Amino acid sequence: MKLLKRLRNFLSKIYFILKYLISIVNIHIKETILHDKLDNIENKGLNMLNQIKKVGIVGSGFMGRQIALWIASFGYSINLYDSNPEVLKKAESFIVKALQRKNIDDPQGKVQLISVLDNVATNAELIIEAVPEDLDLKIEIFRQLDRSSSSTTILATNSSSFPVSYIEDSVIKKQRLLNLHFYPPIHERPMIDIMRGSETSDEVFNQGIEWIKSIECYPLVVKKELMGFVFNRIWHTVKKECIHMWAGEYADIETIDKAWQIFTGMKMGPFQMMDGIGLDVAYSVEMSYYRESGDPKDKPPKAFEDMVKNGELGLKTGKGFYEYRRRLK
Numbered sequence: 172m173k174l175l176k177r178l179r180n181f182l183s184k185i186y187f188i189l190k191y192l193i194s195i196v197n198i199h200i201k202e203t204i205l206h207d208k209l210d211n212i213e214n215k216g217l218n219m220l221n222q223i224k225k226v227g228i229v230g231s232g233f234m235g236r237q238i239a240l241w242i243a244s245f246g247y248s249i250n251l252y253d254s255n256p257e258v259l260k261k262a263e264s265f266i267v268k269a270l271q272r273k274n275i276d277d278p279q280g281k282v283q284l285i286s287v288l289d290n291v292a293t294n295a296e297l298i299i300e301a302v303p304e305d306l307d308l309k310i311e312i313f314r315q316l317d318r319s320s321s322s323t324t325i326l327a328t329n330s331s332s333f334p335v336s337y338i339e340d341s342v343i344k345k346q347r348l349l350n351l352h353f354y355p356p357i358h359e360r361p362m363i364d365i366m367r368g369s370e371t372s373d374e375v376f377n378q379g380i381e382w383i384k385s386i387e388c389y390p391l392v393v394k395k396e397l398m399g400f401v402f403n404r405i406w407h408t409v410k411k412e413c414i415h416m417w418a419g420e421y422a423d424i425e426t427i428d429k430a431w432q433i434f435t436g437m438k439m440g441p442f443q444m445m446d447g448i449g450l451d452v453a454y455s456v457e458m459s460y461y462r463e464s465g466d467p468k469d470k471p472p473k474a475f476e477d478m479v480k481n482g483e484l485g486l487k488t489g490k491g492f493y494e495y496r497r498r499l500k
Contacts, residue, residue, distance in 0.1 A: 223325075223382055224248060227291040227298035229312055231262035233449060233487065234329060234355060235301035240266045241357045243281040244273060245386045250295055252285040259284055288312065289319035297382065299351055301329040304455035309333065310341045317342035325375055327351040331403055331452065332459040334396050335368040345370040349379050350393070352400055355448065357388075364400035366393035398463050399456075407460055410453065411469065413441045417492075418472035424492050442492040446485030450492075454479045 224247065228239045231253040239249045243266060251266075253259040263284055270278030285291045292298060298320060300312055309328060316326055326342065327349040328335050335348045342348065348371055352364035363383045367376050383390040391401040399407050409431075416422050428440020445453045454471055461469040478484075478491070485491030 223296040223378075223385075225250065225295045225297075227285075227293075227295035228252065228301060229288065229291055229298065229316070230301040230303075231259050232301070232303075234353065236262035236265050237355055237357050238299060238301055238329065238353055239282060240269050241353075242386055243270060243278075244275060247281075247386075249282045250285050250291045250293060251282050252288055252291040254288075256286065259286070288315050292316060292320040292324060295320070295324060297325045297327065299327045299329055304331055304333070304452060304459065306333055306337060310338050313338045314341040317344055320344075323347075325349060325379065327379070329353055332399050332407075332456045334366065334398060335371075336396060339368045339370065346372040347375050349375065350400065351379065351383070352403065353388075354402065361388040362391050362402070363388045364391045364393060364403065366396065366400055369396075398460065403456075407457070409441055410445065410457065411460075414457075414475050415472060417442070418474040446491040446493055446495075448485070449487055450475075450484045451479050 226242050226247050227250040228235050228242075229252050231239070231251050235251070235253070239251050239262070243249050249266075251259065251262060253262065263282060266282050267278045270281060275281065285293075298316055300309060300316075302308055302312060309330065313326060313328075320326065322344065324344075325347050326344070328338060329352055330350065331352060335350045339345045339348055345368060348368040350364060350366040350368075354360035354362055365376070365379050365383060380390045380392065393400050397404060413427050413431075416427060417424055424440075424442040428442050431437065431440040439447070454475060457469070457471045457475075461471070482488055483490045486495055489495050
């Protein structure tokens with residue numbers, strides 16, 4: 172009898188302990204559901220107030236067409252502008268064929284070709300500039316876009332190095348400026364640097380973060396202004412050391428690339444990646460860092476400069492650090 176009584180008391184204690192634990196779990200579940208509902212309400216409210224449906228892309232070259240393709244794959248309509256009609260048509264063919272392979276509905280209707288810069292702003296809630304790393308060119312484009320876009324349009328630069336604050340003196344709507352920097356190829360590197368200008372509003376910055384998530388990229392949030400942003404700042408150091416090792420004849424490009432590939436597990440080495448980006452772009456970016464720091468160590472070596480002057484720009488010209496059988500069209 173005593174044993175039975177002790178067993179009953181023990182089971183009774185276990186019962187109350189389990190009941191208490193279950194009540195805690197239920198409370199946690201209810202709180203989680205409530206928080207999820209509140210988050211959904213907040214996100215829906217953000218989307219309803221600041222919905223981005225159409226995106227303007229200025230520049231349809233190597234990066235512009237990749238950005239346009241990636242964004243269109245997620246259902247956004249695109250206004251695609253380029254000053255060169257031939258480049259624009261090639262970009263359209265590239266995008267439409269890629270969308271067809273992805274079985275995207277109405278691929279032809281996703282992209283509208285624009286031949287006049289002011290018209291890229293038509294019905295666009297976001298405009299991304301993706302022209303070469305020429306600060307004066309970017310400033311002039313932003314000056315025009317500021318005039319032609321609506322008061323609610325976000326203006327962003329895909330610059331590889333320049334903070335958007337370098338451009339903001341050319342616009343009136345300073346609170347609507349962002350750096351949105353993509354990394355090619357986007358499908359292999361789905362991350363985007365996002366950085367504000369000196370007067371960018373919190374609303375615009377947060378909207379930019381949510382939009383990046385909507386195209387399934389990771390937002391690399393830069394907390395305060397920094398030339399080169401997040402990964403490109405790291406990449407600058409890697410590029411600089413590799414280029415100086417090559418120019419100083421400490422190691423050849425194949426050895427340096429192989430060392431990088433083995434250590435990181437990446438498919439391409441730094442010189443292969445620079446060839447893919449374009450050596451003119453890589454050189455301009457490195458010169459931007461040099462102008463900012465004034466440090467002689469940041470100045471690209473003459474051998475690199477000579478390659479650019481000779482038109483050896485990498486994959487797009489058929490020759491760079493490596494030689495290629497065909498040019499990038």
